[in-house]
Amino acid sequence: MIEVLYDHTGYLARGFATNLLISILSMGFGTVLGTVLGWLRARRVSGLGPLSHFGTNVCRNVPSFVLLFYMASMIPSEVEFGGTIMAVPLWIKATLALTFPVIGFTSDQSKGFFEQRRAGVSGAGEIFTIAWLQYFLIIIMASATASVIGADEIVGRANIVISQNESAQFLLVTYLYVSLWFLVTGLILSGIVKGLTRAR
């Protein structure tokens, strides 16, 4: 059992790289777009302020799990670019689905950041960074749901490994092994957050 898992470690690790890629990209896109919304809300830009408030509400309230199915069924699977047909891989759809909650989160956090900075409150940047890192952890955990639409990430790959052996024990051990990858990543991120909190 352990040998089988050892043999598949490289395969699972490449799947986990997809989880990290999905998480990093959705945090990246979401942060940029959310910061713009947050700035518009903090500045109370006429007309755009209420609109960005509504946009934030939508992003915050709609579950990423539902958005996954939404993106999977509503986004075309191929696009034509300069005469070349290109497939839209499922991990990109998962990234888009996870970008929405990040926009909602960053919009709220950056609104607070801009308001605090204007009020001259010190440490607004650190508060933002710590909250952002904690949210990154939530997004990494959420990236595991990408397997439900067939994205080729670690949980999906674990299911393929499990399908070759029907014993309950093997299934349990494989899932626990995959959990370990998430746990270690979570602990590393928490370590960084603790380090930053102490540095404040």
Add this chain to the structure above:
Amino acid sequence: MIRFLTVVLIICAFVAGPILAQPTLKSVALPDQTNGRLEHILRRGALIVGVKTDYPPWGMLDAQGRIIGLEPDLARALADRMGVDLELVAVTASNRLSRVNQGVVDVVIATMGDTVTRRGQAGLLEPSYYSSGVVAYGPIDRNYQSWEELRGLPVCMTQGSYYNRTLEETYGVDGKYFPANREAKMALSFGRCVGWAFDDTALVQRVLANPETNYSVMEDRILVTPWAIGVAIGERDAPLGRFVSDMIGEWHATGYLLALERKWNIGESAYLQALNAAWSQTGPEGTPSYCNMRQGALPPDCLGAPPFPPVAETGAPPPWVADLEDATGVDLTVFYDAYSRGRLIRGLGLTLTLSAVAIIGALVVGLGLGVMDASLRGRGLWARMLLLPQKALVTLARMTPPILQMYIVFFGLGGVLSQSSLITPGAFTTAALILSLYAGSTNAVLIAHALEQERRLNPEKGVWTLLPGAFQRAFDGLVAACVNIVKAAGMASAIALAELVSTVNLIVSEGGDVSTFMNGLLVFYFLLVLGVLWLFRRARRWVVGTGP
């Protein structure tokens, strides 16, 4: 010598005569004029075919993880004739129609039963290339032999199978839906249902391949249906559909499908033998073949069995439903079908109940673990020892993806428990427990932190007297965690809890309008979260008399 050779030649002529006299089968060629999907495939230089990977030997994975089987062989034959590369994509019963209509795959050759309903949802091609019925697979000691014996009993089903609804409505089984065969089979072996209702083809092969296991297949094969290869809706009569149909005809005529049955050790089926006999006949008036597709409608014996008839839907929608669909594209027809409406209402009820139970659970877990942390912190070695399991639980619950936790508890732990004859938690209990723990562990951190801050202000007070203040302090965080849990409740669909996300996916897989249902689901969740936020604000005002 010459006389001897003459005799040999005459004998040869007698033997070869009837063979040569048979019509020579002309191989199907690509049309000169291509358009639509076929043109797209040729430009791309690759044919993408959706096949099964959990249906040995029709579609399965080899030791290296490559997709092989009878249907991948058919896909290869199509790509070779087109002169393009082949890409195989794994599909399931619940997503194969949407995958081909979305254009993720060009063709589906995925053990798909030909039904009248599906003919309206995608381009199902004739002639059929296989056939199957439904049987139940279960432990030998139970020995169910007819569907009547399963009335009222929980039966595991694979989402998207054409017979699921008839089994529930007509045969009265209590369907437990799983996204794929793997989960349905696991759920059966872990005692979550008494049998698994699936195609006899797959289940008979399963019993033959694993004679040592204590499972058998019932004799009562019902709802027999032909299998169809599918293309996107609208492509059936376009060059792609016509080309693939011609190829299926050629496979019957040349005995290629029978040869594949032998190759994959299935044994020749009477269904394919009959089709081979029909397709290898000569036509009545010198036509190259009796089953000539260019002569109009094919004789019934060239097509195979007729498609599975549609399920009679109850209640016709009023005219405004059609008007609404014409004007906005929103298709509400499904709500006028009592069966689908009932499932949606049950799904809605389960989503709301699960959300409520998980919110209460998350607050209770958060309160318990948070107070434990605040009471034991800084109280010496024994308290630190007591806090260790609390910390481990909080870390594990927060840093393991909840969907993985559900798989671990439902399939992994549930499987191990069922083998040791202990009570195994059901899907609802598992989901409620995992969601309560996941959000509860975040709540615990928030409450412990808030209690710590309250204690700094009032060092003389006990933990329980500080609690109301701590709740106030942590309120926004607690609400956020509880809202997250409502949003995450849809994950329970992964372990066959028939809540709203699961039900919507099921209805979409059966032909419900994707755009109406997906947009409807988003709007529903948007309003649900707004409702939960409103309830929390009301509760706060009610408890403390003030609030935002």
